[in-house]
Amino acid sequence: MKKKTILSLGILALLATAIVYAADHIDAPGVTGTSSDITDYYAFQSPENNSNIVFVANLQGLLSPSASTSAAFDENVMVEFNIDTNGDAMEDLVIQCTFKDGMVTAYGPVAPIATGTSSTLVTTGTSVSTNITTYGSAASIGSEGGIKLFAGPRDDPFFMDFAQYGEIIGGNASSFNDPGADTFAGTNVMSVVVEVPKSMIGGSGTINTWVTSNREQ
Amino acid sequence: MKIINNKIWMLAAALLLSVGFTSCSDDDDEMPEMPVNYAQEDQMGRPAxxxxxxxxxxxxxxxxxxxxxxxxxxxxxxxxxxxxxxxxxxxxxxxxxxxxxxxxxxxxxxxxxxxxxxxxxxxxxxxxxxxxxxxxxxxxxxxxxGGPDGTANPGLSDDNVDANDKAFLSSFPYLATPW
Incomplete structure (x- = not known):
């Protein structure tokens, strides 16, 4: 009992001042509520083809269905999938996605012009384009050279009892409920999904990957 | 000397011409004419x-x-x-x-x-x-x-929400349609 109290106080003291949202939803003041806020990142072997990897970047979380009808990608924001093939946490390949005039274009995978927090669009490699899928429409899928591309509103695949987490942090509860309640149920995100052959991103072994949102200068 | 000057001018003209053609070709392909540069605002690897x-x-x-x-x-x-x-x-x-x-x-x-x-x-x-x-x-x-064997603090080590509220798709783009 005493142990539990100490633990709860520790959590309270620690997180009372933090802005706590789940996964990466609204994680920081500089991007919260903006068109460049990344909510989540996924990377997994394609359920359709064992030779492919799927990258998923979600932005602009907690969209209601009505808000989703008018949600849009920012034409000044480029979403970059970073791929490190040699374990030094520096990108060796990038897939860069831009949004213009209702179209999404993915450039790469291609070696970046510069690594780090500044990026330059690399237009010399492979690229694939398709319409940005609008709310209520069938998914528009681009396909070129073995690469597939989708961009548009989707159900937020993230799930968590964030509300109860908040109660615990706030000192109003000492544990999660069983069953819990998914705070993200019924909400949407703006998704970018790219599927690429493994042969284009190292072939075998392990890669490190991360996604960034980047504003045009 | 004059001959050399002429050669230099011809070279300069050729260079200008090639730059011009490059630009035209870029326009035809609807490619960006100037490098497009970006500054990073958000980043994510692992969740949370x-x-x-x-x-x-x-x-x-x-x-x-x-x-x-x-x-x-x-x-x-x-x-x-x-x-x-x-x-x-x-x-x-x-x-x-x-x-x-x-x-x-x-x-x-x-x-x-x-x-x-x-x-x-x-x-x-x-x-x-x-x-x-x-x-x-x-x-x-x-x-x-959860501690070394995953049994510590059982009330804090699982939020008891184990799955998404919509089924994922078996084909690209895999994420479920929006609500």
Whole structure:
């Protein structure tokens, strides 16, 4: 009992001042509520083809269905999938996605012009384009050279009892409920999904990957 | 001398001409004429890292720090945060002590296997990717609160939400249609 109290106080003291949202939803003041806020990142072997990897970047979380009808990608924001093939946490390949005039274009995978927090669009490699899928429409899928591309509103695949987490942090509860309640149920995100052959991103072994949102200068 | 001058002028003209043609060709292809440059605003590797481990005042800074520089800049703060979250932390189910665990976390990249199963944790494979259905929050809560055998703090080591509220698709783009 005493142990539990100490633990709860520790959590309270620690997180009372933090802005706590789940996964990466609204994680920081500089991007919260903006068109460049990344909510989540996924990377997994394609359920359709064992030779492919799927990258998923979600932005602009907690969209209601009505808000989703008018949600849009920012034409000044480029979403970059970073791929490190040699374990030094520096990108060796990038897939860069831009949004213009209702179209999404993915450039790469291609070696970046510069690594780090500044990026330059690399237009010399492979690229694939398709319409940005609008709310209520069938998914528009681009396909070129073995690469597939989708961009548009989707159900937020993230799930968590964030509300109860908040109660615990706030000192109003000492544990999660069983069953819990998914705070993200019924909400949407703006998704970018790219599927690429493994042969284009190292072939075998392990890669490190991360996604960034980047504003045009 | 005059001949040399003429040659220089011809060379200059040729260069100008080629630049002109390049520009025209670019226009025809609707390619950007000038390099398009961007500055990073947000970043994410593993789920919930910035949310849980970075203090409020440093969250934007974390988002604009390259992963290769994050370990040196953030490991110590992550370790303090972990021990504040769970003062009784010794090791977790992966056998990692506080320093080892936070060293792994502070460089916020997602490891992905190109050789088979890709999952955050499926009971066998650990950190070989992140699939849509992975219960990543419960995995992280377990690693923070569950102790060496996963049985400590049972009320905090699982949020008891184990699946998404919509079924995923079996074909591209895999994510469910919006609500």
């Amino acid at each position: 890292i910035n949310t849980v481990f970075v203090s409020s005042s440093m969250k934007d800074n974390f988002n604009t720090t390259a992963p290769s520089a994050q370990g040196a800049a953030y490991q110590a703060a992550f370790e303090s945060r972990l021990l504040a979250l769970n003062p009784n932390y010794s090791t977790n189910a992966l056998g990692m002590d506080a320093t080892t665990f936070t060293t792994a976390l502070a460089t916020d990249v997602l490891s992905v296997s190109l050789d088979g199963t890709t999952t955050f944790f499926d009971g066998t494979n650990v950190l070989t990717g992140r699939a849509l259905a992975d219960d990543v929050i419960s995995v992280e809560l377990l690693l923070i609160f």
